[in-house]
Amino acid sequence: MALVLVLLFIVLPIVEIYVIIQVGSLIGPWLTIALLILDSLFGAWLVRQQGRGAWRRLNEAMFSGRIPARETIDGALIIFGGALLLTPGFVTDILGFVLLIPPTRAVVRPLLVRWAGRRMTVSFRGPVARSGGAFDVDGTATEVDAQSPRLQP
Numbered sequence: 001m002a003l004v005l006v007l008l009f010i011v012l013p014i015v016e017i018y019v020i021i022q023v024g025s026l027i028g029p030w031l032t033i034a035l036l037i038l039d040s041l042f043g044a045w046l047v048r049q050q051g052r053g054a055w056r057r058l059n060e061a062m063f064s065g066r067i068p069a070r071e072t073i074d075g076a077l078i079i080f081g082g083a084l085l086l087t088p089g090f091v092t093d094i095l096g097f098v099l100l101i102p103p104t105r106a107v108v109r110p111l112l113v114r115w116a117g118r119r120m121t122v123s124f125r126g127p128v129a130r131s132g133g134a135f136d137v138d139g140t141a142t143e144v145d146a147q148s149p150r151l152q153p
Contacts, residue, residue, distance in 0.1 A: 016089030
């Protein structure tokens with residue numbers, strides 16, 4: 001976790017400053033500033049469009065009785081991509097656009113799900129859990145079969 005914080009708060013700003021200086025030396029400071037402003041404006045427009053679409057798909061999934069897992073992940077990626085676009089710099093803007101464009105978001109989504117799945121821990125507390133059981137969704141106690149990870153009523 002400490003490595004992630006170091007990368008986020010020390011390395012990323014240094015990389016951003018370096019890239020901005022390099023772009024500024026190639027195209028000039030005023031064009032660099034204009035480019036940063038334009039990509040922020042375009043990013044804000046794209047966040048709005050993609051956010052509306054994600055909200056519509058989320059509502060459609062809920063009204064059809066489906067669990068909106070994909071739609072929820074897309075919404076989180078859109079919000080995170082929008083936050084990256086608000087951060088001044090070209091590197092974060094590129095990462096933000098990757099999370100906002102549907103084809104690249106479709107590539108990032110399974111990676112995020114796999115990463116989150118490895119980090120999740122499920123634990124049960126209480127007398128039934130200590131005796132080898134668990135609680136079902138409706139609150140009734142069930143036994144855990146040693147051969148299968150599924151709950152057996």
